[in-house]
Amino acid sequence: MSIKIDHISKRFGGFQALDDVCLEVPTGSLLALLGPSGSGKTTLLRIIAGLETADSGKILYDEIDVTNKPPRQRNVGFVFQSYALFRHMSVYENVAFGLKVRRSPRAEIRPRVMDLLKMVRLDGLEKRMPGQLSGGQRQRVALARALAVNPKMLLLDEPFGALDAKVRVELRQWIRKLHDEIHITTVFVTHDQEEAFEVADQVVVMNKGKIEQAGAPQAVFDAPATPFVMDFLGNVNVFQGRVEGGKIVLGGMQLAYSGSHVDGTQATGYIRPHELDIDHVASARSSLKARVTQVNAAGSVAKIRVVAEEFGLALNIDISPDRYAELQLKRGDEVYVSPKNIRVFSPDDYVI
Numbered sequence: 271m272s273i274k275i276d277h278i279s280k281r282f283g284g285f286q287a288l289d290d291v292c293l294e295v296p297t298g299s300l301l302a303l304l305g306p307s308g309s310g311k312t313t314l315l316r317i318i319a320g321l322e323t324a325d326s327g328k329i330l331y332d333e334i335d336v337t338n339k340p341p342r343q344r345n346v347g348f349v350f351q352s353y354a355l356f357r358h359m360s361v362y363e364n365v366a367f368g369l370k371v372r373r374s375p376r377a378e379i380r381p382r383v384m385d386l387l388k389m390v391r392l393d394g395l396e397k398r399m400p401g402q403l404s405g406g407q408r409q410r411v412a413l414a415r416a417l418a419v420n421p422k423m424l425l426l427d428e429p430f431g432a433l434d435a436k437v438r439v440e441l442r443q444w445i446r447k448l449h450d451e452i453h454i455t456t457v458f459v460t461h462d463q464e465e466a467f468e469v470a471d472q473v474v475v476m477n478k479g480k481i482e483q484a485g486a487p488q489a490v491f492d493a494p495a496t497p498f499v500m501d502f503l504g505n506v507n508v509f510q511g512r513v514e515g516g517k518i519v520l521g522g523m524q525l526a527y528s529g530s531h532v533d534g535t536q537a538t539g540y541i542r543p544h545e546l547d548i549d550h551v552a553s554a555r556s557s558l559k560a561r562v563t564q565v566n567a568a569g570s571v572a573k574i575r576v577v578a579e580e581f582g583l584a585l586n587i588d589i590s591p592d593r594y595a596e597l598q599l600k601r602g603d604e605v606y607v608s609p610k611n612i613r614v615f616s617p618d619d620y621v622i
Contacts, residue, residue, distance in 0.1 A: 275293040319341055345420075382418060383396070463503050
């Protein structure tokens with residue numbers, strides 16, 4: 271089933287939660303609504319499910335208007351961050367609940383529940399109570415319960431938010447594998463960009479009730495459409511500068527510029543930590559003299575923090591362990607920093 275969000279707006283008192291949002295979710299896709307708290311992503315998910323009513327606009331499933339249909343008539347599986355399991359019911363009873371409410375034949379319920387428990391790797395635990403399960407297991411029970419009634423789509427609100435880091439990684443890999451097996455149209459809400467990029471086919475970045483950018487994860491990461499998207503998707507170093515003499519002048523660096531803005535136009539440059547190079551000598555590229563203030567070589571990348579004292583710039587730089595071993599950087603070293611890649615925006619929020 272496809273989903274079409276057609277000019278949806280929603281206010282809560284004086285707060286504009288959603289502002290004329292338009293979006294299409296193709297049949298069988300796995301889409302992530304990504305954004306900070308208050309961006310409108312959960313409100314949009316609840317409106318898709320029918321748990322919240324929009325002030326204006328329409329929701330269409332396969333081009334059929336369901337805007338005024340109650341949740342029970344939408345055939346949607348909804349999974350809450352808090353799992354919302356019935357604590358007095360066993361795993362089996364939780365998964366079977368929706369089937370019993372719909373008065374499915376008893377002979378069909380047990381095979382369906384047992385098949386689902388096997389699919390979510392909980393077979394053999396059907397008699398346990400929710401309190402006897404781990405957080406990851408409870409989340410899988412919630413998913414099985416949502417899938418039990420054969421929904422046409424699956425909606426998940428921060429499905430991994432209440433789990434510790436290791437379990438989150440395992441569960442999101444499992445969700446991706448499950449989706450590849452059943453191909454149910456799925457929309458999930460998250461504020462974790464790593465989570466969205468690992469799991470989703472499409473990522474929709476939201477901010478202040480609007481969609482900033484939508485597209486394939488790699489496309490959104492490589493070509494952010496606005497400064498907000500650039501800044502939100504991981505750590506960035508920010509340079510304030512201007513267009514001057516056909517170049518971008520940023521914090522003492524002069525970089526080639528092929529745009530058409532006149533001299534004096536204000537510009538902001540964004541460079542991710544892994545897109546900065548560092549060396550003990552100035553490179554052929556325009557570089558910035560700085561001093562190392564912090565080194566953290568633990569993990570898969572070495573994280574270096576430097577300060578360009580002349581311009582009052584503090585920069586974060588990520589380099590490979592091999593490069594770190596080659597440079598032997600230590601606190602107090604004088605170094606030169608140069609960009610391997612940069613994205614520049616003008617005040618009107620468009621790439622220049």
